[in-house]
Amino acid sequence: MSDTTPNDGKINPDTDVSATPGHHETGPVDASAAATPAASGPVEPVGEPISYDAPVSADSVKRDTYVPASEPGTGAATLASDDAPTRVQPAAYTPPVEPVQPYVPAAAATPVNTAAPVTTAAQSPVFIQAPTQPKYKGNRGAGILIALFATVVFAALYALIALALSGIGSGSFTDTTAKFTNFIVLPIFYVPAIFFFLAFALLIAVVNRGGWWAYVLFGFLVAVVVYISYIGAALLSVQAWNFTPDEALRFISQQWLNPGAIAAAVVAREVPIWTGAWIARRGRSVTARNAAAKAEYDRVLADGPQGIRSN
Numbered sequence: 001m002s003d004t005t006p007n008d009g010k011i012n013p014d015t016d017v018s019a020t021p022g023h024h025e026t027g028p029v030d031a032s033a034a035a036t037p038a039a040s041g042p043v044e045p046v047g048e049p050i051s052y053d054a055p056v057s058a059d060s061v062k063r064d065t066y067v068p069a070s071e072p073g074t075g076a077a078t079l080a081s082d083d084a085p086t087r088v089q090p091a092a093y094t095p096p097v098e099p100v101q102p103y104v105p106a107a108a109a110t111p112v113n114t115a116a117p118v119t120t121a122a123q124s125p126v127f128i129q130a131p132t133q134p135k136y137k138g139n140r141g142a143g144i145l146i147a148l149f150a151t152v153v154f155a156a157l158y159a160l161i162a163l164a165l166s167g168i169g170s171g172s173f174t175d176t177t178a179k180f181t182n183f184i185v186l187p188i189f190y191v192p193a194i195f196f197f198l199a200f201a202l203l204i205a206v207v208n209r210g211g212w213w214a215y216v217l218f219g220f221l222v223a224v225v226v227y228i229s230y231i232g233a234a235l236l237s238v239q240a241w242n243f244t245p246d247e248a249l250r251f252i253s254q255q256w257l258n259p260g261a262i263a264a265a266v267v268a269r270e271v272p273i274w275t276g277a278w279i280a281r282r283g284r285s286v287t288a289r290n291a292a293a294k295a296e297y298d299r300v301l302a303d304g305p306q307g308i309r310s311n
Contacts, residue, residue: 131300134293139283143204146282150275151197154267158192159184161263183260191233192226192264199225200272209283215276219269226268230261 159180166179183189199222207214234255240248255261 131297134290134297136290136293137286139209139279139286140205142282143208143279144201146275146279147197147200147204150200150271151193153275154196154271155189155193157267157271158189158264161267162189162260165259165263187233187236188230188260189233191236192230192268195229196222196226196268196271199268200275203272204279207279207283209287210280211283212277212280215272215280219272219276222272223265223269227261227265230258230264231255234258234261 162183163176163180166183167173167176170176170179203215203218203222207218231252235248235251238251240251243251
């Protein structure tokens with residue numbers, strides 16, 4: 001005989017073994033047997049006994065309700081009463097299935113830059129300052145100023161020599177003074193001084209920062225120019241345009257050995273030598289400064305360009 005005792009919400013171990021929690025059947029399970037209650041006989045209600053003589057109502061009988069398993073085919077079923085809470089047996093454990101990621105070839109994979117964009121502040125333009133080539137200084141300007149001073153020296157020495165020559169043929173100091181006064185107002189005095197300055201300034205312009213030897217050597221040309229200028233000044237002094245050609249030639253031949261012409265040539269030869277030494281000394285200092293400026297310019301070029309950021 002089957003046991004008709006209600007299970008009060010408990011699982012009947014004789015009727016459904018698979019309903020035990022944590023137990024899984026190893027064999028095949030008949031779905032029809034799982035869906036049928038374990039006991040086919042009458043079910044006795046829980047509580048006080050029912051008299052079969054008295055009429056039985058549907059409310060007075062507490063029926064067991066069959067609750068199928070959560071998933072069909074598992075062979076698990078539970079019996080629950082109307083009063084007891086319904087217990088649903090857990091289904092068989094199914095491991096979670098991870099989604100399959102699609103295969104992406106390495107060549108088709110595109111790297112994604114997840115780094116935050118870097119914002120750079122706007123920078124002011126940078127200008128490259130090229131070094132300025134130095135301007136080499138010459139010695140011509142200062143040399144010409146020294147030539148003016150040398151001209152004054154030449155005129156003073158030339159006048160002293162002329163005063164001495166005037167006193168040689170004079171019987172008194174008055175005659176000497178008169179001859180000297182007439183001499184300094186004639187072209188034979190100031191014309192050689194003018195040509196001395198022109199010839200000496202031209203020599204300075206050519207020599208520039210040259211050495212003293214240039215003034216010693218080429219000072220002879222300044223003396224030649226002054227000597228010739230004295231001959232021409234003598235012709236102007238006597239108004240030679242009034243002479244006949246023979247008289248002019250005779251006068252010029254008398255002036256080649258004139259003491260005044262020789263004195264002018266000698267002074268014109270000596271003054272460039274001594275003042276030329278002064279000019280040459282200054283030229284050496286200018287050359288040294290130019291060499292230092294050139295060396296500094298070469299150093300800046302070797303260091304490369306320097307950047308100056310504009311504001």
